[in-house]
Amino acid sequence: MFYDEYLKLDRASMGKAVLSEELAKASGAVAREDLRFEDFLSLLAPAAAGLLDQMALRSRAITQKHFGKNIGMYIPLYLSNECTNECVYCGFNRNNDINRRTLTEHELDQELAAIKQQGYDSILLLTGEAPARVGLGTIARCVTRARELFTQVSLEIYPMDTDGYKRLVDSGATGLTVYQETYNRETYSRVHRSGRKAHFQWRLEAPDRAALAGFRKIGIGALLGLSDWRVDAAHVGAHAAYLMRKYWRTEVSVSFPRMRECPSTFKPACIVTDRELVQMMFALRLYLKSAGIALSTRESQGFRDNMIDLGVTSMSAGSKTNPGGYETYSKSESQGQFEICDDRNTEQVVAAIRGKGYCPVFKDWSATFGGVRP
């Protein structure tokens, strides 16, 4: 399990490497055909900040070779914003006084149909951690329902045990995303005050359990801004590399959600700039050539459009982060997890992708593909 690897990571030297000012190391890393972990670290360092153009060109070429000029299209659907956790940065924090909704079966069908009409075949179902309201059985039923309309049904849900994950795979779930939020244990404990999410190791090993349970696609990431972004990005790379090595049948993808300045609520430890964000995306791409990189509507239109041909492999569009947001409820009736930054509709994003000379791909899975257990 990754927790053992995590304990073995030499955090002191990782911390030093990602702060390196040695240009020679960074430029050597950009030029290497197959990067080692230490090369990845040097590309996260300040020394590599001046090499963004070289990194971008390599990132583009590597991505085109492996994925073609394609962008996989997916869309999120929130099943519920109820949550028992107390994550200080999250809109669904149980202490927040917001309108809570859990979709009924009828509402779910309505939302699924509204999304299907937009042409999607890949859907991401999300929920807060409220097992009493949205438990394993409910999620499994939602997956089965979604599979009637979509061939790819991914989940971004609270961690389950392996048997729970197996049940979801057997219900037709294809992918699982679980962000560690931060790999810094102290920060993790500070920002996850209570609830089941407070258990660092349980969450850290969730991708292992998901792979063992047969999920074909696993997504990981850190919520950038909770802790030092370079160190968190280094851990994301180590974690992704571990998963790809150990569960070699599983497709691994990485996301880089970042926190923004938010006046009234939680103050991030750092604000990741655009330049820093692209640096870590390029570093990851150069290190792990076949890893997927997802870019959500959390980012702005301009940023997303510019990244289409620089390493991204999948994008969402027209997203709503409040349960029922597509058809059933207005924003005030059910509140979202975070603010959407790119609020263009699917058609507009598709046009932007085509405008970059890329092909938006809606259907990229076969109903005949099931879970694969190691």
Next chain:
Amino acid sequence: MDGNLKIGDKEFKSRFMMGTGKFSSDEVMNRCLAASGAEVITVALRRVDINRPDAGILAALDPGKIFILPNTSGAQNADEAVRTANLARAMGLSNWVKLEVTPDPKYLWPDGDETLKAARILVQEGFVVLPYIGPDPVLARKLEDAGTAAVMPLAAPIGSNKGIRSADTIRMIIEQAGIPVVIDAGLGSPSDAALAMEMGADAVMINTAISASADPEKLAEAFRLAVLAGRLAYLGGMAQKGDAAKASSPTEWLVK
């Protein structure tokens, strides 16, 4: 120039097949198709919406002009590949299948065991099977024994553009095969394709080297010409390579 390429009960003038997966748009793909002269194009079934076969990639292709060879890309084992091929046949697409079983998403290296298992089932079920394989001469013979219509060994990992990295085993496959050998995956430049044809391959399949290039249409044409040149050279029986000068009748002095 010479006889047509015969696979199963079909004949093709062109010995250049094209993939579809990585193009920037259907328009670019179709322009490349025209420039390539290809008569066979492979389409990933995972990209086809069985409920709307008239939308997406299939809508962009004219089956009157091009033979569509469905592939099982993404299948991780024999069972998934067999079921995917059956789905395509059930929707009336084809009883031909380019059999791809690639459990490893990193290099998409074909799984020989599962490919052979799937091939045996699909041949029994009446499919015309073209399996994508590693450059393994024994596997190629087993597949031929199983009744596949061709074998499609890779030159190098898919998308790598590295050219023919295992020339010796590719040569063995070509030498021993009683069915067409189509070199698939890894051919990065027209000279790689020409070399494959010079070696006696019956055809080549290209995707990334065209779609990821700066001017895909030009590359499609370049590959067309290279395939022709390579085939012609093969048929012409190339003179042997070597540095030393050779006397024309070095044993003339012997008493007969």
